Amino acid sequence: MTHRPVMTIEELRGFVGEVFPQADIHNWVVDDLGPETISVTMKVSEKALRPGGTISGPTMFFLADVTAYLVILGHIGKVELAVTTSLNINFLSRPPLGDLVAEGRLVKLGKRLAVCEIHIHSAADNDTLVAQATATYSIPPR
């Protein structure tokens, strides 16, 4: 059985804006939210750069984590306290400067745990993965 989103992209954006009012973590846009999948684009700022003109690890970690959070919320609704319990990330190639795109896929959506797989590539190059991650979220009892 495939799970389907229970929120629209606009509802998701609105909810996250309420819960995380800090401006600096809103440099991302949900491009698509479908059954068990999501696509998120992140603007990469100067601050995220590293020597040699690449993008920092924590920036990619953040994108993986927020992508998992968004696809889970989009499928369970407004649950503020879903929290990351673990995240495993593999850095695969050095991304060029520029925006990043994360494709998230729910591989499990249980009552207590959700697991999401995330593939990150450069917006300028769809074919080369720069990072792959698996995130587990704990879902509070409803």
Next chain:
Amino acid sequence: MTHRPVMTIEELRGFVGEVFPQADIHNWVVDDLGPETISVTMKVSEKALRPGGTISGPTMFFLADVTAYLVILGHIGKVELAVTTSLNINFLSRPPLGDLVAEGRLVKLGKRLAVCEIHIHSAADNDTLVAQATATYSIPPR
């Protein structure tokens, strides 16, 4: 750029039979080997069962590991000493008794490291993942 296999399924089977002559680890069959992907079916024996009629974790670990090994070998050729450096596995649902199918995908094939994502489902149920894994292999200098 997509990597393509450099061996056929028959060559792969023959090579692995030479390198791992123990009979008890050959309870699997490569169903398909394509560009950066593989499909492997494993016969699940009584020994792999656990109380409640489910399949043991080490059995699924083994299938994930062998699937990664086979897709990497299939793309780099006969390299005996490729070894697992790490494997991260998430157990998603209890598999029913019966054979397991692993779908492997190379997410990186570098000179020194290869990373493979593996999805495992029951042969009897294509839609429910029972485990998801990411394996990293170290490739010896050639």
Next chain:
Amino acid sequence: MTHRPVMTIEELRGFVGEVFPQADIHNWVVDDLGPETISVTMKVSEKALRPGGTISGPTMFFLADVTAYLVILGHIGKVELAVTTSLNINFLSRPPLGDLVAEGRLVKLGKRLAVCEIHIHSAADNDTLVAQATATYSIPPR
């Protein structure tokens, strides 16, 4: 606050013997069970060997998993349905032939999740880690 065991080594062995009656998975002995820690020795049989005289990955995965299970059970009592939700293992060096020792440490013992770190070395060489793992178990509601 440090958690303390709620079972003796003998109680642990007795309970596991009831739950997992298969003989072939009892090739291990709990050497020590202390506050948040455990030490487990595993007999390594011929079956676990690999070409070049080393020990297979699934054997080490099994030892890591059983060590986590035992230290968790030892601290929460007789809970049959604690299940592995994820396990991340790093293979660090090739073990010589012979028995393996796993040192487990609870890094979290929550109501719903427990996380355990496991260090594996050869019984013949205390100083060289052959594998390091982190296992997460889901604990059913009590």
Next chain:
Amino acid sequence: MTHRPVMTIEELRGFVGEVFPQADIHNWVVDDLGPETISVTMKVSEKALRPGGTISGPTMFFLADVTAYLVILGHIGKVELAVTTSLNINFLSRPPLGDLVAEGRLVKLGKRLAVCEIHIHSAADNDTLVAQATATYSIPPR
């Protein structure tokens, strides 16, 4: 055999200051560098806070990553291009506001790969781990 540091804390700080000239990533101090171990304290700024008064996941990821980098550099010397290949992090409890301390331990220091285990706790509470991580770095040929 235990590996010993080849740099002092001052040399380490000086080298990292040259390689990463951005000020905003220098909010940490190496408190101790010993054989295969390191202790790093990170100042936690307002920016790293999350709703409910806790510290963000990417902040802890960053601390785990930088701790691994520093203990590896401290043991191999001035190697600019050591890069993270993977990082697995478990979030164990919500840290209170305030500085964080990371204890790093090298579990492998090979020619090509180094693996480091990191335990993070709040500076105000030594006894409760807030995160546990394992990082793998690739070391370039020398």
